[in-house]
Amino acid sequence: MEEVIRFALLGLGLGALYSLAAQGLVLIYRGSGVLNFAHGAIGMVAAFISWDIWVEQGLPWALGLVVGVAVSAGIGALTHLFVMRPLRRASSLARIVATLGVLILLQGLVVLRYGPDIITISSALPTDLIRLGGDITITADRVILVTVAGALTAALWWVYKYTSFGLGTAAVAENQRVAASLGWSPDRIATINWALGSGLAGLAAILIAPIVQLQAATMTNLVIAALAAALVASFRSFPIVFVAAIVIGIAQTEVTRYVATPGIGQSVPFAVIVAVMVLRGKALPTRDFFLQRLPGVGTGRIRPGLVVAGVAAAAALIAVVPPTWQESFAITFGMALVLLSIVVLTGYAGQISLAQYAVAGLGVWIVARLDATQDVPFVLACLIGLALAFPIGMLLALPAVRARGLNLAVATLGLGAAIELIVFNNGTLSGGLLGTDVHEPKILGFSIEPIMHPTRYALFCLALFTVAALAVANVRRGRSGRRMLAVRTNERAAAALGISVSETKTFAFGFSAAVATLGGIAIAYRSDVVIFSEFTNFTSINAVAWTVIGGIGYVFGPIIGATLAPSALGTQIGNSLFGNVTEYIIPIGGLILILLLMQNEDGAAKQNILQFRAIAKKLRRKAEKPAAATALDKPTRIEKVASKTLTVEGVTVRFGGVVALSDLSLTVPPGKIVGLIGPNGAGKTTAIDAITGFVEPATGHLDLDGVDITGLHAAQRARVGVSRSFQSLELFEDMTVLDNLRTASDPRDRLSYVRDMVYPLTPPLPAAVVTAVHEFQLEGDLDRLVSDLPYGRRRLVAIARAVATQPSVLLLDEPAAGLGERESRELARLVRRLADEWGIGVLLVEHDMNFVMAVCDEIVVLDFGRTIAQGTPEVVRADPATIKAYLGSDEVIESEPTRVKETL
Template identity: 55%
Template structure:
């Protein structure tokens, strides 16, 4: 019992430091809406400044401490001014990677100056032993807890009761309104970056006497702090303190009583992260005024002749290279494979994952044991490593079903770190007797020695051919039906689901394919020597890999090669040494600086510019044109399946607010039903509930004889219910044609596999060709969505919903922003969809004239309740409608 209490008290001291670190993260987040993944590195820099001044230059401890805190504060301010402020209009991904760039730069400088050995640093807090309730504990842990409590109270009072705190809260809620009231969002953000980073420096200085001073030790403190900040919802200082203390106590107790399980104690922060995110069931939203602009995407098209020439030249260069250059080529290509895995999951699918090295290590682990324990040859071990990692990749994908963006990055980094701690650092699992890893011996391929030790050129040749094969597979996916689905989910998950795309399946596929590519890289890394050494698979290296992916261009197939050249040990480093001896030692720093410059100057990376240059040099290839029909198809070729939509007793609640109250209506085939009402009447909530975007508290939704009430969005869309959105929600990364293909493609489950080898493409179905002609999109098919006028975008949104071949079409404010002439044309189109196509149409629209002219029946809502239903003439005459919606108009105005 004494041990339990003693380790709990020790854990309180450690947890207090976690909480202090988390407070700094919360300050930056509240002030700028940015999750600072460089926070631990900034604290580490302050700790090293303090140590160098105190231990090496004789500066007294407390003045050196002040200097260390100021150094961290200045680093935070410079990060805001030089990196984050220029990215304020960029996507959340760019801002996240911006903090990763700062992380890379600071750690590169620290390693260059101090190395990464552990320094034992004495502290100045009292260390005499205290007897508390029969347990003996060092006095410094009590001081740490007291410091944390005092700072927590101070921050709570500062942000609750001062003008600066109120200003920070105002800016966090709404930058525009806060600026109109005289608050400068930039000044508020800069002050919070400075204060939060100063706190990081103080925490780093206080914690090094407990855990020792090293670059990696302090940067990996980030996960524990993030866990505490998540518990406090990135806003509450007292709750963050409580979260940090609980994490510290649990870690301390597991260190004492869970020593039989390697890495269990260090995995506690991740377990907290996972529990918090799953319990909340949604991502914490990042504040941002502007819509995200994700990095540009390549087309995935491969020109066979240039590709063959490039491969032949590369093979010749490998064959005549020296062993040192062959090793550099191998390093470049395996790192390119890891970056290629990031292109799949982040570039194409938009899921920010920091697990690339963990999955690479998993592949090496599986293949290593297959070779060492079962004697499998290289070919089979490689296959086992790649295929065996796919299920692990799917496990990493499970959080992506409920989280995205920054939260997904946190949880995947935590998963990777847990895997590293519990498996890769477990000597019982990751080593064989007499070896510092898993002994796999020298490799042969089909009886030919390809040992990276004896024949580095041969090994580099194998790696080159596998890299080309993997790139071609990814290119096939990008060009095919699966690629369109990946890009659709990346662009807009809501719109993708509304078209019948199973968002969950697409995310699982992206993680699975990414895991396979990363595993291929991991096996090739591990098997280049006679032992698979897991020091090569540090989880935090995934941060660097993501940064290199952005430098090269996260959406381009050539990006991995360019990004990899900025890493140590690669071809880029070798060329650097030829130009300036010793330059390769600076490659991590050069890569970090290049990442910052890329983010500020060109978020699309080198790959975008290379693609533009290649397009100017190579002859243009005409874009494949759809087979448009010269004659109008027979009516039956585009008639909708005659199914009626029946909604009974639909009720939608948001907390205590009833948005829709017992709504009932029918939409018959070939008829247009209008749903009107004042702003806030519940019209869009009704559409969301019918299509599955909002869970109904009660009521039923049926299409024909099928009950849709419990079905997810994509299955309702597949059954025949399609919709448009008031905010359009088009796939901005696609052309008009690909938007239509995303709606009408119905690939079976095997397409996910067949697209790896041969991307499927078929002519547009007849009903889509008719829609193209009806909506006037024939000359715009190959135009990017961003080049369309507002009216054309409105028409495309409806045409895309029609392309899904629905029985019932729900249109949400389709005429918003259109001119009178455009509105009349749209009204005629809606009538034709009902009369010629046989669709049932539910029309939500504020333009009363349009509703009354085009609808067969009108349903009127007020405060979520149906107050009238009937023909347009009956609705016009209804007194309740006149009072609640149309107003008390003169009779001639209603005629």
């Protein structure tokens, strides 16, 4: 027991330093809403400067501490002012990647100045032993660190709870626009918090350097532990951050002492991150979750002539260049495969992964160990590696099912670090420092060994990339690609159309892991010894940066981005023109990434495609004919949907201690329209969310034509016939109207995930969808992007997309919001026809009383979550409780149902 206590006391100092770094993350996040992945790198700069002043220059340690903290604070302020402030309206992905760009730039500059090797540094704090009783002792420096961390925690808590600056920070975090109207400058507050938070990162890094030693990569990775502590506290509470960090530090030392497997102790922060995701995460985002503009996505269209010409040109060039250039080609194509996996996962499916290079290394580890220890032939080992990479990737998708955005980025960053520590740095598993000796790679008896046959090996890498790129392009054009884009754009809307969000994410992770494994094989087999420690987490971060530079939504983008990898074509060209640029390629890549994000987050590929089209148009010397609009045959008759009755019995929804919906009961028969009305905040949208599976009722029962659907999730309810629209539309903005409708009507078969890789099928639109297109007069808009349509047309597309699922029951959430009187009347006519001619049961939430009274057969009135009236429009219009809820008096509710009905 005494030994357990001794190691717990050792962990106190480590936890205290994690606390300082985590408090800095919280300050930056509260002050600007940015999760700073460059936090560890900013602290690293302070640690190296402090060491330089103290050790190299022989000046006082205190001076080095002050200068280091000041420099890190200055870097933080400059990062906000010159990087994050220009990107405040960019997508969350762009802001995350921008902080990665700062990380790459700073780490590259530090390696240039101080080198990549470990520097041993002694502690400037007293290390005298303090005896606590028996054999239990603790060094004085640990006591000092805990005291400093605790005092700073208390000070931060007091400042941000009671001072005007702290209150201003809270106001800005809650609502920047309102805070600005009260005289608070969001920009000034963000700058100060960036400086303070980065200063804490510098302080933590300087103090922790004697414990973990000084090295660029090690110092940068310390941010994972800080992220874990901050995540436990939801980036809000300073005391909780302190306690969580102390617990993590103690757990690390205890696990390291008692678990023999290397890397397990250092992976404790990742375990904490996963636990938080599982306990707090949601399978679907809440109603207020939305994504800003995402990077552009290519169409996946394959032009066979261009593909053949491009591959032939690359092969011819490989055949004539010297071996050093051939190796650069091999590295470029290998890294391009890793970047292509990020296109699938992040560009198409919207899942941010900072572990793809580690995943590639894991696939290579399977192949190389089969090759080295079981003498499995190269081709067979590769096939087995690919076959296993798919389920491994699917397993790694588990955090993504309950996390998204920033949380998912944190989880995958920790995942990459855990794989590196547990597998790649474990000599028993990876072959140690000498690596794993692999056999000569052969295909059909022909050697492609890169030393003896560099041309063959480079052509092999070209072939791998070509095959994988074609498969990715096929997936983009197929049903699986449309599902991924739907999930990337709006998970709630995708689930409402019957798309399994978890299944789509799982496929994206599995497919991307297989593609990344191909890249890892191409990179690793350039030598007869595979060194797994080269598959570092930092390279995973670089890979995301290179993908964004090339174009994260375009199949051609990885080729452009991969040229920035060390020893790839970009390095080779730079060395030929300017001498040795190898050591500068990393910081150059970070700088290019930051500058590119400020100008165009779509990447270089999109610009190249636009330029190519412009040149091709000029060469033809005549204007291009406009693309023919998609034509649909007009259906001869309307097909009625399957008749099903929706019964809601006693549904109650609670959010914490608030009852948002109380004991709701109603019935929606086939071919009838039931209105659900009430003042703002009455619980109408909550009712729709509960019925369609987006919130879980505390009590109650849902029945669809005699079948209990209470336990079904949102996608399953959509598949059995319960569909919905959204008050905020929630369309797939970067898809055409036709693709929105196809996404809604595509069969949900799982076989398409496999078939799309080889030959994607685009089935004809079902007759019901064709009818919906004509009913809503969308024929001329099918090939237009949804984002290009006027608001009224977008409203119609939202309803038509819901109808495209061919529902038995359709729930419409304020379909007439924002429409003019004429448009509302036309929409009322369409909704009435959906009930009368299609046989759809409709549950309608709407504030327009003319609309409601004109089309509804029955109306249910809610107020503060309770049903206060129910009956025909005539009965409800005269109901005193309804009148009071709406007007606060006994006046009669005015409406014009007669005039509206005449137009139906």
